Amino acid sequence: MQLFWQDLVNGLLAGGIFAVVALGFSLVWGIMNIINLAHGAFIMLGAYVAYVMFTAWHVDPFLSLPVAFVVLFALGYAIQRYIINFVVRAPILTTFLLTFGLSLLVVNVALLIFHGDIKGIETSYSGSNFSIGSVTIAWVKLWTLVAALAITALMQVFLTTSRTGRAIRATAQDVDAAQLTGVRVAHLYAIVFALGAGLAGAAGVLISLSYSIEPTMGDPFVITAFVVCVLGGLGSVQGALVGGLVYGVVETFGAQYIGTGLQDAVALVVLLVVLTVRPTGILGKASA
Amino acid sequence: MGGITGNAIVVRITAALLVLLAFVPLLHNSYDENLGRSVLMFATLSMGWNVIGGYTGYVSFGNVVFFGIGAYTTAALWQHWHSQSIALSVACAIVAGVAFAVVLGVPILRLRGHYFGIATLGIALATQEIISNIDWLGGGTGVTIRQLDDYSAYYYAMWAVCAASMLASYLISRSKLGYAFVAVRENEEAAAVLGVNPTRYKVTAWAISAAMAAAAGAVFAGANGFMDGPTAFAIDNNVFPIVMAILGGVGTVAGPLVGALILTAINETLWSHFPQIHTLFFGAVIVLVVVFLPRGILWLLAVRGGWKGVLASVGAYRV
Numbered sequence: 001m002q003l004f005w006q007d008l009v010n011g012l013l014a015g016g017i018f019a020v021v022a023l024g025f026s027l028v029w030g031i032m033n034i035i036n037l038a039h040g041a042f043i044m045l046g047a048y049v050a051y052v053m054f055t056a057w058h059v060d061p062f063l064s065l066p067v068a069f070v071v072l073f074a075l076g077y078a079i080q081r082y083i084i085n086f087v088v089r090a091p092i093l094t095t096f097l098l099t100f101g102l103s104l105l106v107v108n109v110a111l112l113i114f115h116g117d118i119k120g121i122e123t124s125y126s127g128s129n130f131s132i133g134s135v136t137i138a139w140v141k142l143w144t145l146v147a148a149l150a151i152t153a154l155m156q157v158f159l160t161t162s163r164t165g166r167a168i169r170a171t172a173q174d175v176d177a178a179q180l181t182g183v184r185v186a187h188l189y190a191i192v193f194a195l196g197a198g199l200a201g202a203a204g205v206l207i208s209l210s211y212s213i214e215p216t217m218g219d220p221f222v223i224t225a226f227v228v229c230v231l232g233g234l235g236s237v238q239g240a241l242v243g244g245l246v247y248g249v250v251e252t253f254g255a256q257y258i259g260t261g262l263q264d265a266v267a268l269v270v271l272l273v274v275l276t277v278r279p280t281g282i283l284g285k286a287s288a
Numbered sequence: 289m290g291g292i293t294g295n296a297i298v299v300r301i302t303a304a305l306l307v308l309l310a311f312v313p314l315l316h317n318s319y320d321e322n323l324g325r326s327v328l329m330f331a332t333l334s335m336g337w338n339v340i341g342g343y344t345g346y347v348s349f350g351n352v353v354f355f356g357i358g359a360y361t362t363a364a365l366w367q368h369w370h371s372q373s374i375a376l377s378v379a380c381a382i383v384a385g386v387a388f389a390v391v392l393g394v395p396i397l398r399l400r401g402h403y404f405g406i407a408t409l410g411i412a413l414a415t416q417e418i419i420s421n422i423d424w425l426g427g428g429t430g431v432t433i434r435q436l437d438d439y440s441a442y443y444y445a446m447w448a449v450c451a452a453s454m455l456a457s458y459l460i461s462r463s464k465l466g467y468a469f470v471a472v473r474e475n476e477e478a479a480a481v482l483g484v485n486p487t488r489y490k491v492t493a494w495a496i497s498a499a500m501a502a503a504a505g506a507v508f509a510g511a512n513g514f515m516d517g518p519t520a521f522a523i524d525n526n527v528f529p530i531v532m533a534i535l536g537g538v539g540t541v542a543g544p545l546v547g548a549l550i551l552t553a554i555n556e557t558l559w560s561h562f563p564q565i566h567t568l569f570f571g572a573v574i575v576l577v578v579v580f581l582p583r584g585i586l587w588l589l590a591v592r593g594g595w596k597g598v599l600a601s602v603g604a605y606r607v
Binding site: 029035083085086087088089090092093094096097098100101102103104105106107108109112185186189223226227230259262265268269271272275276 | 341347395396398399401402403405406407409410411413414417418421527530531534538564565567568570571572573574575578579582602603604605606607
């Protein structure tokens with residue numbers, strides 16, 4: 001039973017990161033129908049922002065969160081505005097291929113600049129942890145979860161209360177109607193992609209605290225983002241949060257009870273079951 | 289472009305290119321032979337993907353699973369029965385691949401669009417993990433396969449698999465089956481109303497797709513001489529065929545081979561001239577092609593009005 005609680009806590013702590021990983025991916029996919037394969041590359045860039053800030057100026061990674069968000073936001077805006085917008089109305093495969101090419105570009109530019117060796121961030125509090133009963137919790141993971149929840153909440157507030165947020169949700173419902181009411185779609189799409197990239201950057205900072213940093217580190221998280229979006233339901237902030245936490249728990253239990261090599265397979269089998277039983281996700285609406 | 293077969297002249301030129309590829313081993317140059325076999329393998333995978341993703345419009349992100357199953361069939365035949373026969377392993381691989389496609393296809397092909405794509409990706413990843421954990425199939429260490437003394441046999445086998453796949457793609461595109469696939473792609477409900485059973489045709493398309501990929505995998509495993517999870521289910525074998533089909537022209541007969549030839553040529557040229565940054569260039573090439581030729585290279589031949597027509601259509605999908 002002690003192991004059960006420890007796994008549950010570990011799963012939820014990991015799930016917080018997965019929620020932020022999926023948040024931006026879900027936004028871009030839900031609003032523009034783009035499967036952004038460069039999402040992992042943006043996560044990697046976010047991790048390097050944290051790494052550079054930490055090694056060059058001893059800035060705590062948690063303080064790098066806004067910096068990474070702004071840097072990736074600007075990059076994302078430019079990419080959507082000057083590249084993706086040219087083909088954004090094309091069939092889904094076109095943008096799929098385009099973001100694949102962008103991902104190769106970004107990862108290989110990073111490889112040129114940072115080289116392929118594995119780096120890590122070792123803070124003064126990296127090794128410390130505390131216990132509640134028999135459950136041990138690392139401080140880093142707890143603060144990561146807190147930051148993840150804060151980012152998710154901020155995103156929800158932004159989308160529901162701000163003028164831009166309402167324009168984004170209106171565009172998701174009906175592009176043409178939104179355009180008629182004065183939404184500048186090209187600009188708005190660029191904002192959406194920029195938000196997606198900025199959130200990926202923030203996720204990268206959080207990931208840099210517990211994972212090793214190298215140019216291809218982001219690639220597996222694209223698949224995580226996929227799975228989380230499907231689990232939680234596409235295009236909603238709550239969906240990404242619930243999906244992320246569920247995925248974290250399922251993966252941790254899978255590793256514990258079925259085998260370390262098989263945790264991804266377990267998570268993917270759960271995904272297939274969810275897809276077959278409830279194709280719109282746990283929180284998704286009944287019709288897609 | 290006429291129907292889904294595509295431009296008839298292009299199909300003939302592509303078929304002629306394929307015939308020329310049959311003579312590569314006569315050059316007695318192992319570099320050329322390996323490169324040629326790689327083109328044929330990717331073209332076959334791309335043609336397989338094109339049947340489900342292009343003709344039928346169900347974009348699969350996990351077709352590498354059939355390639356992997358085919359490759360492991362060869363590995364298992366050598367490991368447990370010491371069989372080096374290419375024909376036997378291709379035959380067994382096709383049976384295994386089709387069986388897997390039919391069993392999984394019935395539930396999975398109910399899903400549409402992205403959800404189908406993700407489900408197929410999930411299947412590919414899960415299958416790799418599961419197979420890598422089966423000791424009978426070499427587990428995590430993999431299987432070493434003894435190769436035939438006549439190494440060119442693998443080349444001719446891959447050529448035969450590719451030629452058969454192209455012939456099948458051509459015949460399908462001109463048959464009632466092909467029209468049913470396109471009907472499903474264009475409007476599944478309307479197709480169902482008109483008496484086309486969508487599930488049956490989707491599963492058929494996926495099974496054909498699986499047979500092509502599995503056959504290519506079976507030959508590849510022999511030529512490679514070693515098989516483990518990461519080799520059999522390599523991400524490149526999943527993504528490159530899709531890129532090639534799009535580059536050549538999705539849903540056309542000639543597109544996959546044209547795409548495979550062009551992409552391999554670009555990749556090799558960049559690799560030999562800029563080894564440090566060739567992947568970076570490769571990414572840039574993909575971005576440029578997508579922005580300027582979103583409908584593939586073969587589509588250029590169908591544009592009216594010469595260069596003005598091409599320029600006018602750039603940005604046809606912009607906001």
